[in-house]
Amino acid sequence: MAARKEIDGSASVPEFYGKELRFKREQAGLTLEKLVDGSFYGVTYLSEIERGQRRMPMDLAQHVDRVLKTDGFFARRCEDVRKARLTGHAPYFEKVLEAEKRAETIEQWSPTVFPGLLQTGPYMRALFRAEWTQDLPEEVDEKITGRLARARLFDEDHRKPEYSVILHESLLRLRVLPGPEMAEQLDHIGALIRRGRVFAQILPWNAGAHPLMLGNAMVLDFADEPPLVYMEGQHHGHTIDDPALVKQYRRSYDLLRAAALPLEVSLALIEDAAEDYRNGTHPDRLERRHLA
CATH class of the missing domain: 1.10.260.40 (lambda repressor-like DNA-binding domains)
Incomplete structure (x- = not known):
């Protein structure tokens, strides 16, 4: 028992x-x-x-x-x-907020921004400032507090869900924050990877045509309920539970995973980018370095 x-x-x-x-x-x-x-x-x-x-x-x-x-x-x-x-989240995200706590695995493709589960407070604040320009500081603080609470999924006493993510390489070079804070954001992701809480792969910037080019996707699997897919735009999001569609998204994600770099190489890219930001050597353009 x-x-x-x-x-x-x-x-x-x-x-x-x-x-x-x-x-x-x-x-x-x-x-x-x-x-x-x-x-x-x-x-x-x-x-x-x-x-x-x-x-x-x-x-x-x-x-x-x-x-x-x-x-x-x-x-x-x-x-x-x-x-x-729902503090810090849009109403359409409510179903996912509940579902990810019950999920056995979460697999996510994020081509344009680091996923919310991996964001630091300063990164969130920069995104809010770019979009919600009229929000009061205390309103932004409340949103950030609510979103940071999601990361409790990665607390040491929570071994589930298993979280896998594919990130586009351009995210490593997109300067959303000043150099030191960008380094902290990448260090945060690297630390989660090294603790075994996150499995991250990088899709190279010059990978060419690949699955899921038209948007992001999150696939959630459960022990005793059907899987879900979540898709999100700038001001909307929706979940998909139709078995045939979920199967198609699963196939697309698997093909994308095959096109991404191995875990060890991906971690090296993340940590190298963090060092560049920390040392002020962040390049002005994407470079193909340390790729297998």
Whole structure:
């Protein structure tokens, strides 16, 4: 029998909500099975809410309040939890925010910007300043805090999901930040790779025609639910769960992976670029160096 994992209610609003739900359930002497009995949801779904991994739907919150006699507490607060979970993210990203916590593997292609899971605070701030020019400093800070919280997926006690990413080589030479801060951004990615939390490959700038040239893609696989693909534009995003389409995107990603550089060579490129920024020797154009 798996050890019961404690919930850190101070970590986030969803986890505080989930911890309170577990406390009230156990106080009432109910198992997960007993609490969901009579609802349209399963034990796994409720368990993931208790761990802060899923959003509480209103109909389930109302069911929980009736069974636990909690005077509407969970129904009143479920929208607060939803808003807290979305801090720093667009509403269309909500499904992915939940899904990536349950995923066994995440595979991502990011041709024009470092993915959010790999971004440092200064990198995020630069992107926000370029696009959301009228946001107040405190609004930007709130967005950055919310986005940085996603990277808890890479905490040492979380061995899943396994995250693989393919980056276009031009990202290593696109000066989004001053040299020292760009070096820190690349150092951050390099450290995650060396810790075994990220598997990163670089697609060479002169690779020619390749799959997924028309955009980015994130493929999420799960232990007990169908896979998803997430696509995103500047001001929109959508998930794809149609099995035939997911299969096509999976094939495209696999072909792209085959065109990318090996892991060791990719890490060397990332670390070399960091040193160039650190030493002020960042080139003015892309160069093909250290490639196998």
